[in-house]
Structures are given as C-alpha cells and as structure tokens.
Amino acid sequence: MAMTYIEVSGTAYEIGRRQCEKLGELARIRYRRYGHYHADERPEHDLAPMIEWVQEHWPAQLEEVRGYADGLDMPFEQVFEFHFGPYVSAILDSQQCSNLGFSESPNGPILGGNLDDATGYVVQLTRRAGAYAHVGIVWPGWLSYWGGVNECGLAVSGSSARVQTASPPQPAQPPAWHSVYTARWVLETCRDVPEAIALLKQPGIAGHGNHIMIDETGNGVVVETHKPTGPYLAEHSWEPGGWICCGNFFVSEISPEEALASEDEHLRLRGNRVRLLREFGTRSEKGGGSIELLKATLRTHDGPDHGEGGICNPNNCCGVIYVPRERRILVAERFPCANEFIEYPLSGANPGA
C-alpha cells in the first residue's frame, strides 16, 4: 500500500484549506485524539496575545492554520491552540526517528530515515506562493513536517530528542516555534545547509530535537536544538568517512556508548539505533554510499533487542530516502522491511517563489 499523496498550491491559507478539504478525516484523527478537553479542564488562556505574537513572527503559518480551521469547519481558536498551546510539549518523547546520510553516492549526497509516529502522515508536494516548492511528509491539518526535499536541492529530516539531564520543557509563553514545524520552514526559506543553520540559530526558534540536513553541493549537518538549555545546542558535520546520522538523543550530551550502558531501557534502545546507524555508515566507507545501502539500513529490524532494537520498529510510520540533487524522495509506507519504496519527484519550480 502506498502512502496517500496530494499536491497543494496557492497562498498559505489556500494550502491549509485545500489540504483539509481533501483529507479532513485524516486531519481530524489528531484533533479528536488530542484537541479535546473534559468539562473541567478547558484551559482559560487569553489567546489574543498569543495570536498577535504568531501573527507578528509567523504570518504565513498563521494563515495556514486559519485555512485548516475553515477547511475542517472547526473554531480557529481550537486549531490555533492545538498548534501553539501545550499540546506540542506532550508529543516530545514518543517519537524515535532514525536518520543516516552519505556525502557521496551515484546519486549525489543522499539521506534516509524512518519516521516513528502515528500513521496519519501523507506525502505532499507543496507550492506555496513566495516560498520554495518542496515534496515531503506532512500530517494534514497540522504544521508538523517530518522531512522533504526542496527545489533548491536541500533535504531535511527530523528526529525527536530530549536532554537527559534537564527537566522536560514547559509550554512556552508566549508560544514559540516548535521544532516539529521547523523542517518545513527550512525547506520553504533556505537554499542550502549554511542558510538553514543560520535560520536555526535565530533567537526565538524553539527546539526540541535533531534536524539532519544535506544539500546537493555536499554540505551535511546534524543540528541539535533544545529549549531549556537554549534554542541551539550543537551541530555536527560529516564523520571522517563521509556519513552522518542522528537518532533520538543528543550526542553532544550523551554518547551512544553511554546510552547503551545505561540502566534506562529506552535510552539503551535509542543508543542501539545509533549503533546500527553508525554500523551502516562505516559500511559505506568500504563499498560507498548508495540508495540501496540506505534501504538496507531502514529495513533492518533484527538488532540485538529483536523488534524494537532495529531501525525498522513497531512505531514506524514510513521510511524515506531523500535525493536532493535529483529533487525526489522515495517513500516506503509503514514498515520499509515489508514495503517497496515508491518515488515522488518534485517536478517543476514554484512560479510564486
């Protein structure tokens, strides 16, 4: 079974509205699950200052949220609060995505990863007026964006993470840009990795995760962001062998070896994923990086802790391979060990950019 695929274009508002008109039932799954309050727990936020803040800093994104609300026939305030209220802090520790990149392959620099989250994501080709066109993985009706390739030849993919030595973040007041929205913002406004790094270093960009980015000229970086310790934590470029990887923790804080030796089972699993990613990275030093090697990486699920120990795991939503030089992505729905990768090209440039 292939992922659901849509193409959307126009203004930010039109994109949000059309997306929800087409895929509203999918969008509603998340709102039904997380967007409701019991009678005694509706927060008494005064949303006006929050809306004003987002309007000032992220006008296009606010317009897209308005489009979602109209497309779903939901109150705008409810959709807004879902995006910029406390909900986003609740999702931080549940995802365990894994990503690996090669600086060289027959197809240029390439990146691959498995998205670990609930299964409501779709493949979307987006042409927003005034932004770079891109093809990537989105959840309809939500600004969240896992990863994609844009028309300039930049690829970005995300991985949730949290620091081990600090308390989990509290909802920001005023609301801050959350890292689950960052990947898309990078693709819509940046041409290459240096521009993306500069963007992520801006003050006010909340972070809570890893973003791995490569571009067609061969730049590659993992950027660690975490709000309580400062928005921008660290960045790492290619390993000497020409590969790069990230999982669900910050190597600037804890090494995979330390994670593997931890008494925390979840931390051991995270460490094991990175151990596997590094194994495949090292393998590329001998045989070269390739799309086939990325597929083999994403398909492995028979690590030492069978089932949850490999890259492919029960929480997989999809596996994605990004080929920025060729402006295309390959996507395997749900478990890449079982499903074929299907190609989604980004053909044509965005006339509005």
Ligand SMILES: [Zn+2]
């Ligand atoms: Zn599998």
